[in-house]
Amino acid sequence: MSRRCQTHSGAAIINEAVHVTRPSSSAAPSSTSSPAPNSDESIWNGASSLLSVPSTCGDIGATWDITSESGPNGNINWLNCGINDSGGWRPQVVRIDQVVVQDLSKALADKNSPFLACSGYVDEFYKYGNEYGIPPIMLASFAMQESSCNPATVGGAGEQGLMQLTPDKCANAPGGNCKDIDFNIGAGAKFLKSLLDENGGNVIPAIGHYNGWDEGMTYSSATAAAKTGCCRCQNNLDYLHQFLNGWCQNVNAYQYNLGIYHNLAACPYG
Secondary structure, eight states: OOOOOOOOTTOOOOOSOEEOOOOSOOOOOOSSSOOOTTOSOOSOOOOSSOOOOOOSSSOOOOOSEEOSSOOTTOOHHHHTTTTTSTTOOOOOOOBGGGSOOOOHHHHHTSTTOGGGGGGGGHHHHHHHHHHHTOOHHHHHHHHHHHHTTOTTOBOTTOOBTTTTBOGGGOTTOGGGOTTOHHHHHHHHHHHHHHHHHHTTTBHHHHHHHHTTOOTTOOHHHHHGGGGSSOGGGSOOTTHHHHHHHTGGGTOOTTTTTOOSOOTTTTSOOO
């Protein structure tokens, strides 16, 4: 829920494509019981084909090779459709069950997985992903994008914990501790589900809204804060690509320097 782009955790920046292994099958959640986090089976096994949906913004440009501007869920220019035009952002329509994602349990079996930082919270990602019909790796991806999966993180505007909850979502936190792991992930998942419902099940604006994007957002409006005393209050224009074609593919979006805008790169941290 923060506009801040996180640090790269000291990792060397890699400027090369990474190939995604095609998941074996595609399945929507079929029950209310969560699989064991380390099980070989999952209710979310991703998709065996690239994202393919009706488009009003030209070629989707999806590729199995993840580059600075493309990946299984489309090209950054398609995900950001309209941002560079006067009319602003026109998010395309994609249901959550159409998004290409990797399975979180299988991702964690990779010794190089960025989600090893989230390994202590897998039960909660499955618990609330299953409750709200959201791929667990998507919830973990928000945690990586927003806080590098560090539950102690506090944002510049007071955002709390793993998924950077804004203060208005912390009212019912146990003992007033909004960084409580179970509460924080549950509240973040509930908020994402509310965004999905508000957008008729369209996951693209839901993800964008989580990070402060709005339909009609232009490059100028997204980067206006760069000229103020709050440079990091800009919208991260690489957010959708980093999220959907980076973290959701078990790829460290920061280490692989995903994106073409890097509009927060000149901003000081803190």
